[in-house]
Amino acid sequence: MNLIRLFLCALTVSAFTLHAADTPPPVAPVIVDGFTYVKTLGGISEYTLNANGLQVLVLPEHSAPVATFMVTYRVGSRNEVTGTTGATHLLEHLMFKGTPNFNREKGNSVDQLLERVGAQYNATTWLDRTNYYANLGKDHLEAYIAIESDRMRNLWLRESDRRPEMTVVRNEFEIGENNPIQALDKEINAAAFVAHPYHHSTIGWRSDIENVSIEKLKEFYDTFYWPDNATVTIIGDIQPANALALVKEYYGAIPKSPEPIPQLYTEEPAQSGPRRVVVKRAGQLGVVGIAYKTPAARHPDMPALQVLGTILTSGKNSRLYRALTDKNLTTSASADVGFFHDPSLTTIYASLAPGASHEEVEKITLAELDRVKKDGVSDIEVASAISQLIASSAYARDGAFAVASTLNEYISSGDWTLYTTLDDAIKQVTPDDVKRVANTYLGEDHSTTGWFVPIRTPEATE
Amino acid sequence: MKRLHLPLLASCLLLIAPLHAGVADQAVRTRVASVDVIACKTGVQDVVTFRGSLPAGDSFAPKDNLAVASLVGGMLDKGTTTQDKFAIAQKLDAVGAGLSFSVGDTMVVFNGKCLRKDVPLVVGLLAEQLRSPAFSEEEFSKLKKQIAGRLQRALEQTGYRAGQAFAATIYPPDHPNYEPSTETFLAALETATVADLRAFHQKHYGPAELTLVAVGDVDIDGLKTEIEKSFAGWNGGVKRPDYPRTTARTDADRDQTIFMADKPNISVILGQASGLRYTDPDALPLRIATTILGSGFTGRLMATVRDQEGLTYGIGARIGNDTFTDGDWRIVANFAPNLLEQGLASTRRELKSWYEQGVTAAEVERTKTNLAGSFQVGLATTDGLAGTILSAVHYGYPLTWIDEYPQRLNAVTLEQVNSAIKKHLTPDNFVLIKAGTVPTAAN
Numbered sequence: 001m002n003l004i005r006l007f008l009c010a011l012t013v014s015a016f017t018l019h020a021a022d023t024p025p026p027v028a029p030v031i032v033d034g035f036t037y038v039k040t041l042g043g044i045s046e047y048t049l050n051a052n053g054l055q056v057l058v059l060p061e062h063s064a065p066v067a068t069f070m071v072t073y074r075v076g077s078r079n080e081v082t083g084t085t086g087a088t089h090l091l092e093h094l095m096f097k098g099t100p101n102f103n104r105e106k107g108n109s110v111d112q113l114l115e116r117v118g119a120q121y122n123a124t125t126w127l128d129r130t131n132y133y134a135n136l137g138k139d140h141l142e143a144y145i146a147i148e149s150d151r152m153r154n155l156w157l158r159e160s161d162r163r164p165e166m167t168v169v170r171n172e173f174e175i176g177e178n179n180p181i182q183a184l185d186k187e188i189n190a191a192a193f194v195a196h197p198y199h200h201s202t203i204g205w206r207s208d209i210e211n212v213s214i215e216k217l218k219e220f221y222d223t224f225y226w227p228d229n230a231t232v233t234i235i236g237d238i239q240p241a242n243a244l245a246l247v248k249e250y251y252g253a254i255p256k257s258p259e260p261i262p263q264l265y266t267e268e269p270a271q272s273g274p275r276r277v278v279v280k281r282a283g284q285l286g287v288v289g290i291a292y293k294t295p296a297a298r299h300p301d302m303p304a305l306q307v308l309g310t311i312l313t314s315g316k317n318s319r320l321y322r323a324l325t326d327k328n329l330t331t332s333a334s335a336d337v338g339f340f341h342d343p344s345l346t347t348i349y350a351s352l353a354p355g356a357s358h359e360e361v362e363k364i365t366l367a368e369l370d371r372v373k374k375d376g377v378s379d380i381e382v383a384s385a386i387s388q389l390i391a392s393s394a395y396a397r398d399g400a401f402a403v404a405s406t407l408n409e410y411i412s413s414g415d416w417t418l419y420t421t422l423d424d425a426i427k428q429v430t431p432d433d434v435k436r437v438a439n440t441y442l443g444e445d446h447s448t449t450g451w452f453v454p455i456r457t458p459e460a461t462e
Numbered sequence: 463m464k465r466l467h468l469p470l471l472a473s474c475l476l477l478i479a480p481l482h483a484g485v486a487d488q489a490v491r492t493r494v495a496s497v498d499v500i501a502c503k504t505g506v507q508d509v510v511t512f513r514g515s516l517p518a519g520d521s522f523a524p525k526d527n528l529a530v531a532s533l534v535g536g537m538l539d540k541g542t543t544t545q546d547k548f549a550i551a552q553k554l555d556a557v558g559a560g561l562s563f564s565v566g567d568t569m570v571v572f573n574g575k576c577l578r579k580d581v582p583l584v585v586g587l588l589a590e591q592l593r594s595p596a597f598s599e600e601e602f603s604k605l606k607k608q609i610a611g612r613l614q615r616a617l618e619q620t621g622y623r624a625g626q627a628f629a630a631t632i633y634p635p636d637h638p639n640y641e642p643s644t645e646t647f648l649a650a651l652e653t654a655t656v657a658d659l660r661a662f663h664q665k666h667y668g669p670a671e672l673t674l675v676a677v678g679d680v681d682i683d684g685l686k687t688e689i690e691k692s693f694a695g696w697n698g699g700v701k702r703p704d705y706p707r708t709t710a711r712t713d714a715d716r717d718q719t720i721f722m723a724d725k726p727n728i729s730v731i732l733g734q735a736s737g738l739r740y741t742d743p744d745a746l747p748l749r750i751a752t753t754i755l756g757s758g759f760t761g762r763l764m765a766t767v768r769d770q771e772g773l774t775y776g777i778g779a780r781i782g783n784d785t786f787t788d789g790d791w792r793i794v795a796n797f798a799p800n801l802l803e804q805g806l807a808s809t810r811r812e813l814k815s816w817y818e819q820g821v822t823a824a825e826v827e828r829t830k831t832n833l834a835g836s837f838q839v840g841l842a843t844t845d846g847l848a849g850t851i852l853s854a855v856h857y858g859y860p861l862t863w864i865d866e867y868p869q870r871l872n873a874v875t876l877e878q879v880n881s882a883i884k885k886h887l888t889p890d891n892f893v894l895i896k897a898g899t900v901p902t903a904a905n
Contacts, residue, residue, distance in 0.1 A: 030473040061503030064842035096759070111759040116828050135839055164772025167801070171775035174798050177900070178620055282723035284618045285611065316551035328604055331611040353611040384555040391558020394508050395575055398678075399843035405564020454618075459725040 032244040034252060042420030045409070047244060048274045052256040053228035056247055057407065057416060059235040061400050067141045067236030068400040070133035071148055072411045075224035077202040078127050078264055078342065084212055085221070086204015089125040090162075090169050095132065096123075099154040100325040102147045103206075110147045119144070120401060125202055128341040129412030135401035142246055150249035152225055154193040159214045166210060173203050180283050181349060184452040185275040188291050189303065192345055192448040196268035226257035227379050231411045236400035268293075268343065275448040283454030285331070285354065288362050291347040293446045297339045297413035304433040305346060305441065309335040310385035311377050312348065312368070317384070320350070321370045327363065329356040341414050345448075346441070358451045369442050376435035389426050480891060485841070486672050486861040489851065494668035494686050495693035500851055500861070501682045510581055511844035512561075512588070513535045513852045514674040517702035518666040519568040520749045521638035528642055530648035530662045533602070535565035536609065537659060540601040543594045547601070559584050561591070567638045568702060569856070578679045582688045588674075592667060597656050604808040606651050612774060613644050620729035621794075623720050624897040629783075631714040631893050632735040632790055638705060639790070640782045668699025675857050677848040702850030705787045710735035712891075728802055728898030732793030732809065736886055740784045741857055746828035747874050747882040748781060748791070753833060754778045754825045754879075756793060763793065764811050773797065773805040785856050791887060806894075817889050820880035834868040 029037045029045045035056070038046040047056045077088050102108050114121045119136035121144075134144045176182045186201045193199035203209070232251070234243045271293060295301055313320050313335040320333040338344030350361050390456045396406045410418045489502040523531040538838050541547040554561060559576035561584055572592075576584045618624045629641035644648075676685055738745045738771065756763045756779025763777045783789035797805040840846040841864075851880065854863050863870075 003667075026797055066842045115760045115832050116835075118832045118839060120836065120839050135842070137835055137838055140828065164770065167772035167798075168768055168775050171727060171773075171796055171798055171801075175775060175796055178725050178727045180618060252710065255743075263886075282725075284614045315555045317555060327603065328607040328611075331608065331615055351615065353607065354614055375903045380552075387556055387558040389558070391577055394558075394577060398506055398509055398845065402843065448845055455723075 008213055018326045020056055028192065030241040031245065032241055032248065034248045036346070040416075041417050044416070044419065046416070047241065048159060049227065049248060049251060051248075051252045052226075052254055053250055054254075055231040056244065057231060057233045058238075058239060058240045058243055059233075059403060061235055061403065064399065065138050065237045066135060066400055067234065067238050068133060068135045068404040069141060069144055070233045070404045070408060071149065071152070072129050072131040072233065072408055073224060074128070074229050074261075074412065075130055075220075076126050076128040077200065078197045079224065079262075080197055080200070080204070083208060084216055085200045085208040086169070086173075086202070087208070087212050087217055087220050088130055089202055089204065090165065090209065090212065091220055091357055091397065092123050092130050092132075093123045093165045093169055094157060094161055094217065095151055095155060097158070097165070098156050099150050100156070101150050101154065103156070108147075110144075110151070113140075113143055113147060117143075126412070127198060127202060127344075128320050129408070132414075133401075133404060133408075135236075135399075135404075138266050139449040141234075141243075143236065145246050145250045149254065152227065152230070152251070153209075153254055155221060155225075157214055157218045157221060162214045162217065169203075170206065170209050173206055173209055173280040176203055178455070180279070180281065180452045181287055181289075181351070183281065184277075184279050184287055184289050184450045185347070187279050188347065188448050188450040190290050191275045191277045191450070192271070192291055192293065193268055195266055196342060197264070197266065198268075198340070198342065198344055208418070215286065218309055221261075223262065226261065227251055227254050228446045229261045231416070233404050233407055233411070235403050235407075264342075271446050274444050275451045277448070278453055279450065280453045280455055283452065284456075286352040286356075286389060286454055287450075287452035288350045288352065288358055288365065289347055289450040289452075290362070291345040291448045291450070292442050293343060294338055294346040294441050295343050296341060297410075298415050299343075300425070301437050301440070302337075302339070303422060304429045304437040305337050306389060307382060307385045307429045308372070308377075308434050309337040309346065309440055311372075311381045312340050314385070314388055317381075319372070320348070320365065323364050323368050324350055324361060327351050329361055333365075339409060339413060341412060345356070358453070362449065362451075369438065372435065372438045377431050379431060382429060382431050382434060385427060386426055390423060393423050464792070485847070485851070485864045489861055490682050491861065492686065494689045495696065495853075496672070497689055498671075498673045498855070499676070499686065499689055499695050500673070500855070501676045501680055501685055502847060502851065503680050503682060504678055504847065506678050506844055508578050508679050509844055510576055510578055510584075510676055510678040510680045511848045512572070512576075512584065512676050513845075513848040514672065515569040515571045515852060516592075516667065516669075516672040517568060517700055518567045518570045518662075519638075521567050521705075522662075522666055522700070524658070524662070527650050527654050527658055529647055529654050530658050531570075531666075532565045532609070533605065533651070533669075534595075534652055534659050534662050535563050535570050535664055536605045537597055537601065538563045538570075538591045538593050540605060541596040541598060542590050543596050544590070546596070550591070553583060553587065557583065558640055561587060562798070563591075567783075571852075578681070579680060581676075581680065581685060585685070585688040586692050589689075589696075592672075593693075593696055595663065597659055597663075599656055602656050602659070606654075609651060610648055613648065617644060619720075620720075620722060620725050620727065620897040623722065624729040624731045624895045627718055627895045627897070628731045628733065628790075628792065628893060631716075631718065631895070632711060633735070634708055634711050637708050638787050644904050664698075666700050669693060669696055670699030671701045672699065673852060674683065675848045675851045676852070678844040702786060707737070707788055710737065716891070717894045718896070719900045719902070720895070722898055725898040726798060728797050728799060728896055728900055730795045730797060730802075730806070730809075730897075731792050731895045732795075732806075732813075732892050733790060734888065734892050735788065736781060736784065736791040736813065737788050738781070738784055738886055739786075739788055741859075744878075744882040744886060745781070745784065746870065747878040748886055750826060750829050750833070750871075750874055751816075751821055751879045752779050752781050753829045754821045755812070758832070762816060763795075763809065766812055767795070767805065767808045771804075771808055773801050777805075777809065780801075785853070799899050802896070802900065810889075813889055817883060817887065819882065821876070823876045826874070826876050826879055830874070832870045834871055837867055
């Protein structure tokens with residue numbers, strides 16, 4: 001779940017849109033005192049700020065006089081434990097409460113600055129990362145960098161802010177609970193993962209949201225919010241040397257973490273049998289979700305899995321559209337191929353049409369998967385899926401903010417260069433690859449199946 | 463710690479330059495095969511975004527069947543007289559292109575996206591789908607069931623239910639923005655026939671008011687050639703009427719609760735029909751006033767009801783549904799059942815203060831820079847620019863309107879803003895809709 005500070009935009013980000021297309025013309029790296037140049041790929045140059053290990057990615061893009069600045073912290077709900085679930089997200093909310101230098105009382109808070117200039121800005125938290133961003137007129141870039149860098153280490157973390165923000169976040173949790181698919185998704189993940197923290201959703205459990213202390217949140221902040229646990233991305237109508245100079249000016253004085261950033265070592269034990277969950281609530285129509293354990297984003301099988309997901313559910317010629325939606329058994333069917341730092345889930349969701357039964361839809365879905373495993377897929381299907389994925393990459397480069405949003409997920413996966421290299425790998429996928437990954441990962445013993453069963457209740461209107 | 467020199471920043475805020483040094487100068491607008499074509503080449507590489515419309519939305523549906531316009535729109539991607547939906551989808555999928563249609567109250571809108579090399583394919587398919595849908599009985603039967611399923615699923619959503627009830631309450635039944643009940647729509651769906659669809663298509667689909675906007679890495683001359691080839695010889699269609707002004711309903715229940723079990727978040731809408739169109743002189747001043755009350759994190763509602771009091775995740779005010787007709791003004795909020803009354807009280811308190819005391823000069827100036835800046839940022843993608851160009855066409859403005867928007871904002875005075883609030887809104891008569899597990903309605 002990708003949680004943002006204002007209104008829940010999407011249950012998941014489709015992994016299908018997270019690629020770059022053809023490599024842009026090479027951009028020569030710049031030499032800026034205080035930085036070590038690392039590499040350039042796909043037009044994006046990586047630098048390290050020598051003073052504290054901050055990773056910096058720079059991509060000039062001059063199609064419009066705007067720039068996107070984003071800081072991605074490598075901390076997400078995977079870094080939480082029982083009692084602190086949802087803490088990453090709650091902390092993200094509190095990051096807008098101000099610092100001694102920038103706050104509402106002074107009239108220069110991050111909200112006040114960015115809304116005054118009409119920036120598109122917000123923050124999001126997900127399994128592996130937390131990011132803060134603004135897409136704004138390039139003339140206002142420095143002002144935002146000043147505030148963003150300041151709150152990396154100088155945040156006010158006050159109980160008087162936590163109390164009202166807790167109820168704000170609790171309402172965000174409640175909004176999610178209104179949605180049957182989100183409710184089902186939580187249950188499927190909780191059943192599929194027994195040890196790894198992907199077990200719990202990013203919003204956290206209600207009781208943790210309500211009770212996590214300000215001291216715990218401060219501990220979280222002091223553990224993970226350091227330059228050597230962050231990546232700054234600057235994209236847009238900028239000159240790289242000038243942009244790097246600004247980063248150095250505003251981040252250069254921040255020390256690196258005094259302690260090593262804790263690394264998650266928990267691995268999910270192998271699943272040795274199918275699991276099932278059922279969610280019964282008031283509602284109109286049922287949902288079937290079938291999830292399979294699939295590898296981390298950086299795994300070499302990921303491109304073939306993405307092609308498989310596209311073949312299964314993308315467009316009118318996809319296997320499940322033809323088998324389910326076109327037969328009026330579902331209103332939609334989708335496949336979310338998990339694209340995360342650690343092994344996660346690929347989940348097929350089939351939303352039942354009126355009159356369709358869970359049993360029938362599940363049976364047909366499994367039969368279609370078996371058909372792929374047994375007979376494979378055609379050359380045409382693979383070529384078409386690759387074209388869709390590659391074109392999506394080009395669409396995901398439409399403007400600085402779109403590029404930053406895409407890059408954010410690659411950063412959090414542990415390898416930002418996937419932004420470029422994944423496309424090349426997708427182009428190499430063959431029908432045999434698709435058949436192989438289907439057989440490797442879509443096994444019953446690795447599955448968790450969930451049903452949302454609606455309970456029809458009488459409604460009252462007054 | 464670096465300090466920011468805000469005074470210097472503030473002095474620059476009103477000098478925001480238009481995004482594209484003149485969209486009107488960059489865009490090429492011509493009539494090709496009776497189609498109003500607007501093409502704008504931008505710096506994006508390889509991507510072309512299409513956006514367009516023609517007036518065949520739900521308000522054009524015949525009196526005896528309000529579902530016909532939606533059904534015709536739904537059949538556009540279900541095959542043509544020369545190829546079925548799977549063949550069309552295969553052609554688009556093979557190059558990763560997309561083409562979709564949606565039916566609104568007034569317009570059928572289409573959206574397309576493709577790589578530069580595939581513009582001829584997408585333009586050709588667009589024309590084919592608009593001009594000669596197959597209207598097969600088999601696909602028609604499937605579509606009816608699909609729409610029925612989607613509507614039933616929508617009934618699970620508190621926001622959908624509240625919005626539907628609000629539109630059904632503030633607009634009279636003959637208003638284009640009126641929302642019929644789901645049951646009424648489903649009944650119409652059942653009785654519609656393919657013959658009804660063919661007749662509607664014959665009458666309303668044509669280039670009479672067809673606009674096609676293409677933005678991105680577009681070869682403008684090549685685009686015109688393809689449009690000429692694909693749309694040549696097509697005639698007919700209708701122009702949208704100048705909808706008469708309507709009087710807001712006063713006969714409906716002004717405080718409605720839609721009880722829905724197992725919904726721990728309650729969707730709330732509080733508002734009225736505004737009587738204003740986007741192009742009315744008071745619309746921009748009221749938009750500025752509404753932004754001050756309920757837009758973003760520094761809007762009064764979010765700053766107090768959320769940030770200070772913690773009563774909601776999201777609350778905002780907006781003015782809308784006013785492109786072609788007089789629209790509405792509403793506050794939209796989410797509350798937990800146990801915080802509903804407190805949340806509503808805080809909302810009404812802020813509304814009262816805003817309405818009675820008005821807004822300040824400082825707020826107006828800040829909001830002008832906010833709206834100018836966000837307008838600029840919104841033009842930075844092909845989607846944003848194409849959408850804004852099509853909106854300008856829908857408003858009946860020339861494309862220079864896009865470039866002049868910051869100046870229009872700057873020209874609005876504090877007096878105009880405060881006057882527009884009082885002139886067009888009457889909080890005492892607002893309609894309140896609550897949808898969800900409302901405590902007082904549970905028994």
